[in-house]
Amino acid sequence: MYAIVDIKGFQFRAEENAILRVPLLNTAEPGLTLEFDRVLLLRSDAEIKVGQPVVEGAAVLAEVIGHGKGKKKVIFHTHKRKGYRVKKGYREQYTNLKVTGIRA
Numbered sequence: 001m002y003a004i005v006d007i008k009g010f011q012f013r014a015e016e017n018a019i020l021r022v023p024l025l026n027t028a029e030p031g032l033t034l035e036f037d038r039v040l041l042l043r044s045d046a047e048i049k050v051g052q053p054v055v056e057g058a059a060v061l062a063e064v065i066g067h068g069k070g071k072k073k074v075i076f077h078t079h080k081r082k083g084y085r086v087k088k089g090y091r092e093q094y095t096n097l098k099v100t101g102i103r104a
Helices: none
Strands: 001-007 010-015 021-025 033-036 039-043 048-051 059-079 083-104
Touching: 001 021, 001 033, 010 021, 021 039
Parallel strands: none
Antiparallel strands: 001 010, 001 039, 021 083, 033 059, 039 048, 059 083
């Protein structure tokens, strides 16, 4: 059984005991259990339920493992023949979730 769930505007495939790397959830502390009710698709062995836009009564339960930062991304801008060079970078923050259950 798996579900396609919408978390902060991004879609993730959630299966039991799967680890999901989602955009940073500021209010979630490690060890906290969260419930995501924006389930777009739910597939079990017998059937597939597609939401319009969400599946009614379905939810994904997940436990917060921790937070982190991704690899550094470098942005480099130049204007030819003008001497303009700017180098910037950032590290995207994320939250790791462990899916503990899918409720249909």
